[in-house]
Amino acid sequence: MPSSDPGPRDGLSTVDRRALLSVAVQFFVNGALFASFVPRLPEIRDEVGVSTATLGVLLALGALAGVAGSAATSGLIGRFGTRRVLMGGGAAVCLSLPIIGFATVPAVLLIGLAAMSAFDVLIDSAMNMQGSWISGRRSAPVMNRLHGLWSLGTVVGGFAATRLAAAGVSLQWHLLGVAGVLGAVLVFVGRGLLREDELVIEDEPVDPGGRARRRSRKPLVMLALAGACSISMEVTSSDWAAFRLSDDFDVTAGMAGLAYVAFTAGMTVGRFGGDSMVARFGARRVADVGIAMTLTSLAVAAFFPNRWVVMGAYLVAGLGIATQFPKLYDDAAKYRGRPGAGLGALTGGARIAMLATPVVVGGLAATSLSVGAATAMVTLPAALVFVAINRMTQPDARPLVSGAGSR
Incomplete structure (x- = not known):
């Protein structure tokens, strides 16, 4: 559990402040991650040898995996906790980026896109849960700024991708480099994240006879x-x-x-x-x-x-x-x-x-x-x-x- 020493300005313990920094870094990196390959989609299309229309279909099919990831979110977080889910999802995304970069056939590209989409949902959910818990313990909320860091990350990642492409850096080396940086950042993030999830006491609904009722959806x-x-x-x-x-x-x-x-x-x-x-x-x-x-x-x-x-x-x-x-x-x-x-x-x-x-x-x-x-x-x-x-x-x-x- 977080230590009891409150911070002088934000009301947070030392553990919570360190966790907030880790979550903030993860938000920024998550935004930069996807922006790192979107500007280079025309190159990816040419490497795989498909039309623009086919690339659109592959992107849509890959995004469907994100829906499956959403369905699995509750079970995985309930079993492993937010920290392990975020770390595992981050590691999987690190592996999916090179797959996208080195893909030369549609099937391989689809595997990379689907893996990235599915595991990004898990990262997204886990980092937002930890961010929400810490925000609720601060003297002032912080969720908007965390999402602002995600938006800033998309700007930085997209600009970097554009400049690297203009400088002639190959798609493969670019995405390998991004995966390597992400892996290093993930180690830093993992050390600071909350190790115990905040417990929520469920309000069990009951009918007038005292019998438990199914929770409303x-x-x-x-x-x-x-x-x-x-x-x-x-x-x-x-x-x-x-x-x-x-x-x-x-x-x-x-x-x-x-x-x-x-x-x-x-x-x-x-x-x-x-x-x-x-x-x-x-x-x-x-x-x-x-x-x-x-x-x-x-x-x-x-x-x-x-x-x-x-x-x-x-x-x-x-x-x-x-x-x-x-x-x-x-x-x-x-x-x-x-x-x-x-x-x-x-x-x-x-x-x-x-x-x-x-x-x-x-x-x-x-x-x-x-x-x-x-x-x-x-x-x-x-x-x-x-x-x-x-x-x-x-x-x-x-x-x-x-x-x-x-x-």
Whole structure:
């Protein structure tokens, strides 16, 4: 158990502060990990010798393994604990990167992508659970900043991959190097992580006759739906922002890319500033203002006939969306039931939506609809459903997961 000596500023013990540093490093590295190979996907396509369409199918099939990983999350964390699951998942991801880099046939590439996707879900759940526990013991929350580090990691990893490719560093040596760095970081992270998971006392539901009743699955369903809605807004805004400018306004590629930069910059800034906003105004008010900003700005981004206003709207949308997932992860970690079940439901819903959203938006954009209208048909209903879920599950500013109390 953590030692009892409190920290002078944050109220944490020495053990908890060391664990927080380890979790923070893992968030950053996890973001950089995936960004390390995404910019080099054209090279991966050429090495394997497939078309762009086939590569898309392989990526989608690999992502399906993430759904399977979500289903296995609760059982593995309940049996082995978050630290062992994170360490084991990290080791597996270290091995999967070189498989992707050295793949020359579709089957091998699919194995690497599937392994990375499946084990990343386990890492994701374990690090968020530890982050949530430590955040709950601090004098101020920290979950938004942890997710801000993940966003920063994607920026750093993507930029490094781009520069290495420009310098002529081979794909194979690049991903081998990333795997080696990740392995070294994993050793550091593992030494600092909490070695004992926080125990949650389950509230056993009983009927009037005193007999135990089956626990309601409504909280898990709500987490899955909320995760699906939030990721639909996020993925559509990040992946289709450039298309909105290039196809609907006929701007250059350089100008179109600024819409993506605006959204990701807004989200990164929002996550680093989110914890101070929560500490000052409360989680409920921040959530309400954030979704209102998101809904309004996404409507403007989809329909306003001015490119500069559209870019500004994507910036505001990023700020509004920024705190959604950190709060959902925090709520899911507080689920009073099987360890990891809340995060399994959340990540499962999110990853299914990640598979479906590009297909739906792409199909709509291929019709007579503008890209803006196509994105609106996904993002605006998702935002409205997200609002409804918040209204149904948080009447008194409680977490999304019913029955989750303070720790």
